[in-house]
Amino acid sequence: MPVRVRIPTPLRTITKGAAEVSAKGTDVRELIEDLERQFPGLRERIVDEGGEIRRFINVFMNDEDIRFLKGKETSLKDGDEISIVPAIAAGAAPSDEHHEARGRSQPERT
Numbered sequence: 001m002p003v004r005v006r007i008p009t010p011l012r013t014i015t016k017g018a019a020e021v022s023a024k025g026t027d028v029r030e031l032i033e034d035l036e037r038q039f040p041g042l043r044e045r046i047v048d049e050g051g052e053i054r055r056f057i058n059v060f061m062n063d064e065d066i067r068f069l070k071g072k073e074t075s076l077k078d079g080d081e082i083s084i085v086p087a088i089a090a091g092a093a094p095s096d097e098h099h100e101a102r103g104r105s106q107p108e109r110t
Contacts, residue, residue, distance in 0.1 A: 003031060003076050006083040014042045023082075028059065029072040031082065046084060056087040 002022045007015050015021055016039075023038065025031030036043035048054050051072075059066045060083040066074045076082075 002078060003080045003082055005031070005035065006081070008084055008086050010086060011042065011045055011084065014039045014045070025076055027070075027072065027076055028061070028066055028074045028082070031076060032072070058085040058087060059083070060085065 002024055005021050005023050007019055007021060009019075012019065021035070021038065023031050023034040025034050032043055032046055035046075046054065046057055046059070053059055053067070053072065061069065061074055061076065062081055063083075066072070
């Protein structure tokens, strides 16, 4: 059962530059195994040593986070779309003290 898998830019070196690939599996676990078969080294970027999806990787099936479905046991069907999305960390907004230390006033908040 072919499923379309969207590959994030940092992992495209493993997929020879492909932004989308096709893989098979009745659930996400099998899909990851098929991806590993096609693109050796991809699994270790998605799952940890215990086989769990890494904390900084989000996997979506048809725009639904699999963590809120059945995780790796989430069933797949022909035509489903999987997106592998690395988490992005952002810094906090500068504090008032940061601006004062730099000799600037904090922008007004509305």
